[in-house]
Amino acid sequence: MPSAFVVPAELAATHRKIFGASTWIAELPGLAEQRLAAWDLRLNGAARHGMVALVLPVVRADGSYAVLKLQPVTDDTAGEPLGLRTWAGRGAVRLLAHDPASGSMLLERLAARSLSSVEDDLAALRILTGLLARLSAVPAPPGLRRLADIAAAMLTAVPGACARLADPAQRRLLEHCAGVVAELCGESGDRLLHWDLHYDNVLAAQREPWLAIDPQPLAGDPGFELMPALDNRWDDVVATGDVAAAVRRRFGVMVEALGLERQRAAGWTLGRALQNCLWDVEDGQTTLNEVQVAVAEALVPLGP
Ligand SMILES: Nc1ncnc2c1ncn2[C@@H]1O[C@H](COP(=O)(O)OP(=O)(O)O)[C@@H](O)[C@H]1O
Ligand SMILES: [Mg+2]
Structure with missing residues (x-):
């Protein structure tokens, strides 16, 4: 045919x-x-x-x-x-x-318009966070990947990845993130996580104003959900003139609306930065992505 x-x-x-x-x-x-x-x-x-x-x-x-x-x-x-x-x-x-x-x-079928069309960054973030609160309130069904396993695999990969990084400060940052994950991974949570909720994965709809699409679900702690909304539309973060303050503002909005414990959420976000960095090193990079480094450095002081 x-x-x-x-x-x-x-x-x-x-x-x-x-x-x-x-x-x-x-x-x-x-x-x-x-x-x-x-x-x-x-x-x-x-x-x-x-x-x-x-x-x-x-x-x-x-x-x-x-x-x-x-x-x-x-x-x-x-x-x-x-x-x-x-x-x-x-x-x-x-x-x-x-x-x-x-x-x-x-x-x-949803509309073609995504949350990226909402210019006011905090307005877009609040809409996304409202969805995240509802999605991550649901317990994960059996049969999904578990953050516990993902965290354990990350910890195994850290020494090899650090050996490939040229900059000692970047090695220290990865090791710090790994230490935080090691501390948290005994309690890695059981919620149904979307795991990829950024502005392009929220579409306008009719039966509700906005709906999430394109999940990569896993069972885990909602603190592991924040990164896609922290590092998306990065130009908005840079345009504020104070990247660390802007990251912490986005983080604060999300943590408050989701009712998360701040330190724990910062810790799992460092875990997510670690994961993104490990993927890059696996792909052959020998320096860390500057956005991931900026998010991690903004949140290290808030973490465990
Ligand atoms: N239910 C839907 N209704 C309308 N458009 C959709 C729908 N699902 C996906 N799309 C469109 O297709 C694009 C790709 O779909 P997505 O599920 O995000 O896949 P990918 O994993 O490739 O990002 C979306 O950015 C959106 O424009
Ligand atoms: Mg998508």
């Missing part, structure tokens, strides 16, 4: 970067055709995509609007259907159907 669309070149390029030579991209038009037929969908609108997923606006047989989300099943994407099913539309997009064989999902 001739395929109804062309894979966006930008999506193919990010897949090459993240996954290397990708058979998934080569098979994507066929997968889309198969899912459109199996779920009796008609294409309706231009394809969208992020770094990983292709999202096709569709109309269902009953005339209602939805989107077909196609993405490879990986450690990061495997938990998405279970997370969305558990939230059942409360603060997050509704899952309408899931095909476990391909990982494809049929989702409620």
Whole structure:
């Protein structure tokens, strides 16, 4: 069957970067055709995509609007259907159907406008935090990745990563973050975390003003949830002229609205900075990302 669309070149390029030579991209038009037929969908609108997923606006047989989300099943994407099913539309997009064989999902259609369109940074942050409060109030269902395991794996990776860093001050920062995680990891929490809630992953909706999309769920402490909102739209942070104060202001807004214990939340955010830095070192970097360093340095004084 001739395929109804062309894979966006930008999506193919990010897949090459993240996954290397990708058979998934080569098979994507066929997968889309198969899912459109199996779920009796008609294409309706231009394809969208992020770094990983292709999202096709569709109309269902009953005339209602939805989107077909196609993405490879990986450690990061495997938990998405279970997370969305558990939230059942409360603060997050509704899952309408899931095909476990391909990982494809049929989702409620939301607006094209994301929280990035809200210019006032604190207003956007308050909206995001309101969603986060509802999402992370839910206990994680069995079967998801656990922060306990992620934290343990990070601690194992720290000595090797430190050995590859050129700057002793950066080594000390990573070691400090690791010490904090070691202290906290006995109590790593059991909430259902979204784990990737930044402004682009909150879309305007009709049944609620805003809803979260694109979770990478795990079971853990809500303090591990804050980083995507602390380090996104970084230009706004820099524009304040005092990066540390701006990071602490964002952190303060979130901690207060989520009712988190400050020190613990700072500690888990240092853990999240550690995780992002370890990924970079694994990818061959020998200096740490300056945004992660800036967030960590702003929060070290507040942590355990
Ligand atoms: N339910 C939805 N309704 C409308 N647009 C969506 C929906 N889900 C995703 N999108 C669009 O597709 C883009 C990519 O989807 P996303 O789930 O964020 O995947 P990725 O993991 O690639 O970031 C989003 O930024 C958004 O523009
Ligand atoms: Mg996304």
